[in-house]
Amino acid sequence: MSLLGEQRRELIVEQVRERGAVRVSELAEHLSVSEMTVRRDLDVLARRRLVDKVHGGATAVGELGSERLGEPAGHGTDEPEFAAKADRERREKEAIAAEAARLVEPGAAIGLSAGSTTWRLASLLARVPRLTVVTNSLVVADALYSGGAEARGSTVILTGGVRTPSEALVGPVAVGSLRSVNLEIVFLGVHGMSAAAGYSTPNLTERDTDRALVDAGQSLVVVADHTKWGGVGISTIAELGEADVLVTDDGLPEDGRAVLESEVGRVILARPGT
Known part of the structure; x- marks a missing residue:
């Protein structure tokens, strides 16, 4: 009954x-x-x-x-607030951020999307001298400032725009500012990644901003922990093969690893706790 x-x-x-x-x-x-x-x-x-x-x-x-x-990563338009996801898979994200930070040389011009993994990456990049960092994330910018990026000669450029639950700035203002810059490397955090949907987001407006950021870079590095595999947001930011490098962790399922290694130029598996 x-x-x-x-x-x-x-x-x-x-x-x-x-x-x-x-x-x-x-x-x-x-x-x-x-x-x-x-x-x-x-x-x-x-x-x-x-x-x-x-x-x-x-x-x-x-x-x-x-x-x-x-x-694991959700589907559709379910977008958690930044505070709700900041500590999920913390060890994995810290390991991913450490591997991603090794890809950045002093003096580079780079872009960081919004996201909890790029936020952790920003804390490490604050120690790299003379960077120019363009971001549409309030918390990423704050991590750079509080980490002493300016004292090391770095410049932080915040796009402006309309704030989302994930602390991203999106919309025409953000997109317009990103179309005016040329970056060496763009680091992209994603809501989900799959063979069918590529790298995706649950926010249609955020997708346009992320796409503009991707287009501004010569090289695309996706940073995504293993729980993102199989997640599908409502809108695709980029196809899997558009990433030059994917930095994930060793919890990635074997089927996901096989698909990603066949599509992405280079897959780096971070090892939490090592």
Whole structure:
């Protein structure tokens, strides 16, 4: 016998309070309902402030717990806020950033897209002297400034534009400014990557800005942890083969590694903790 809506929602709240964070998929299986039904229940509970709805599930109220869900990259237009994804796969992103930073020589002109991996990369690049860095990310720019980039003779250029939940600046102003620059290397963070959809984003407007950034660079380096494999955002930024280098981590599934190594010029597998 199926549960009534209120009974189901009471069980969801109980699960969230006991575990701190739960996935939509787990709740759907536990309650024998569709994931769409669970998402609607979470909407109701979030409005009542009984849970916090986050990317992939729900957490106890007041906890920044989306990273605890361990969700892989999502689909469609589901765009988590920057704070909700900043600590997901932290060790992997730190290792990826360290490998990517080795590709940058002092005095280079580079571009950094918005994203939690490019944010970690920015902290390392702040130590490289005499860079010119163009970015459409508020947090990336802040990481460069706070890391002492200006003291090392670097110049940080922020595109301007309309702010998104991922702390990106997008829209005509951002696109227009990117069309006026020429960069040696562009580092691109992505929401998902797949054989069918390439590198993608859940934000249509952000796609246009990311594409303008890609077009401004002589070389494209995609930085994406292994959970991004199989993720498909609503809009494709670039095809897999457009990347000259992909920096990911050794958690990448074998099938993903085979596809990417056949499409991308160079695949670097970072090893967290080494």
